[in-house]
Amino acid sequence: MTIHREGYPTLAIVTITLGIINFAIWQLLPENNLVQNIVLIISLILFFTVLQFFRNPLIKVNINPNHVLAPCDGKVVVIEETIEEEYFKSPRCQVSIFMSPINVHVNRNPISGVVRFVKYHAGKYLVAWHPKSSTENERTTIVLQNEKGVEILMRQIAGALARRICWYVKEGQIVKQGTEFGFIKFGSRVDLFLPLEAKISVKIGDKTQAGVTVIAELGE
Incomplete structure (x- = not known):
């Protein structure tokens, strides 16, 4: 630790x-x-x-190119099909993880690959479970592409307590599964937008550990 x-x-x-x-x-x-x-x-x-x-905390990451690992510690609060409006502009499977103030706040790369897109948005500080928090709160959007060309999107979202979102990656950077990509002070939420064919491995209410819990399988 x-x-x-x-x-x-x-x-x-x-x-x-x-x-x-x-x-x-x-x-x-x-x-x-x-x-x-x-x-x-x-x-x-x-x-x-x-x-x-x-x-x-120190963690052991079991690298697997077919797995999407949890980007943060917390609890799964959303699993649904939705339209991702900012980057994909098409249907995706959204998995949202709520980070409470007592969770570890380190954010980790869910897959290995290349950073294709990074954008920061200033915004409000609605409570993280508010329906509009993902589009109106302060947030950072990051898109990773794996070696097979599959892209997933991560969105760090500030909440009522969080007042600073940190990210350490830039477009074109190669990242490794389970390594740090950011930090959100005092908890908040991270959204994942996955291909519709991804096999979700968690359910609502499940607790996650960043870089350890398998959120989904992308398949061969």
């Missing part, structure tokens, strides 16, 4: 702020050990709460 690099600035701010608050309490109320201890305990709880947001 390591701490993700996105957490260092936030953890530094939290540490400095809590340190100042505790120092001030000790200076203003030097004889009040009860208040000092309460503030210290609350500070430690807050620090470790923020710390767990940025944990980055």
Whole structure:
């Protein structure tokens, strides 16, 4: 288990702020050990709460060109056929995974291949399960193409708490299944748009682990 690099600035701010608050309490109320201890305990709880947001566990990825792996930790909340309007402009199977604040927030490439499309959209911060969040919220769209020419689309969507979407890939880049492609601070949602012939391996309510859980099989 390591701490993700996105957490260092936030953890530094939290540490400095809590340190100042505790120092001030000790200076203003030097004889009040009860208040000092309460503030210290609350500070430690807050620090470790923020710390767990940025944990980055080591995982073992079983690379399989026929599998689509989960892009994030979370819970499957949508499996449906829909029209993907931004890139494909045609019917696709959508699988959406909701990331709660207690999930690991690292996003991983579901397949190996070439990045064909990357686009960031500024937007609103509706709750991630809102029907319009996928088209109106802050979001990033990334399309990967595997060695057989099959394309899948991933969409990072910010939620009510998430205020920063990070992505580390660019068009033309070759990526490996299970490696990091992004991070969403404090949870949100990731949508996958797959070919209609893909065999879905999960169901509504299933828990997923990024780079481990098989979301679908693309076939030979």
